[in-house]
Amino acid sequence: MKPNCIDISTWQTEVDFNRVRAAGVTAVIIRAGFSTVKDNRFEQHYSGARAAGLKIGAYWYSYAYSEYESEQEAKACAKILKGKSLDLPVYYDMEENGQMSLGKSALTKIAVSFLDTLKACGLRTGIYSSPSWFTSCLDYDLLRARCSIWLAHWADAHSRACDIWQFGVGKVSGVTGDCDCNLIENMSVISECKENTRGYGLSTVKDVQQWLNQGFGFGIAEDGIYGSQTRRALIKALQTLLNKQYGAKLKVDGVYGACTALAVRNLKNGSHGNTVRALQGFLICRGYDTGGFDGIFGIKTEAAVRDFQVYHGLYCDGIAGSATFGELCG
Structure with missing residues (x-):
């Protein structure tokens, strides 16, 4: 041969x-x-x-x-x-x-x-x-x-x-x-x-980091690297948004604990806004294709949620609730 x-x-x-x-x-x-x-x-x-x-x-x-x-x-x-x-x-x-x-x-x-x-x-x-x-x-x-x-x-x-x-x-x-x-x-x-001009990091990871800095003033490195600093900043952004939109009164500490889990609202196809954008940020940083980083929960974002749920052994319904966010934040 x-x-x-x-x-x-x-x-x-x-x-x-x-x-x-x-x-x-x-x-x-x-x-x-x-x-x-x-x-x-x-x-x-x-x-x-x-x-x-x-x-x-x-x-x-x-x-x-x-x-x-x-x-x-x-x-x-x-x-x-x-x-x-x-x-x-x-x-x-x-x-x-x-x-x-x-x-x-x-x-x-x-x-x-x-x-x-x-x-x-x-x-x-x-x-x-x-x-x-x-x-x-x-x-x-x-x-x-x-x-x-x-x-x-x-x-x-x-x-x-x-x-x-x-x-x-x-x-x-x-x-x-x-x-x-x-x-x-x-x-x-x-x-x-x-x-491979992007090297170590997808450009959309940088997009997420830029959004976190411009929208929340976190001052994290915009290097396209998804590490603990970016993960904690995404959790802080989620907590901030839950406080602003739902009066959750969460401590903005970058830790996904019981209080944050209880405050999370289900996101599904048709949802829109910055909480969806935070969800997309988590998924993008984990390597999933959400079809954009635009705060619109469409077909691609739902497919990414389902793919993530299947891999992590979660109930697969395409809805991002406390369990899905908990796994994303882990």
């Missing part, structure tokens, strides 16, 4: 990408890093592949044991990929044996945390893993609906639907030693080259 794609990392020390292309390979997926560490040959490999005219994707090896850690891995990945032109998604490589004890639910949440953080950076995403992991450790159906699948199945045929099939290891002209060999089966996974 002849590969049309290879993946490489620091272990491939010398690569002649022009010879790789002449051998019939059209794409390369390069390890950008692992944990929060940059692969020491990423820049070398990226420059060589780009100069040879190969299509380029990236992957990141996971050592995360919590959603927080996978979010930090994603932030490190996005920072490294800033300014890079990618033709394929960024794949989260999940195969570390030590993670398996966490269980399927926890590992799926770790994966989604990484994916959502990168999506909020304007990057297309995917998951790399094996059939056994997709059976025992990850919710394949949920992930398949959210992102691209790169399947590592070293055999004559593969057992699950995927966009890219890693079928084994072998010799490829231009690569010193062995490398992993792949078939891109779904060619639509390759996009036109688009520069």
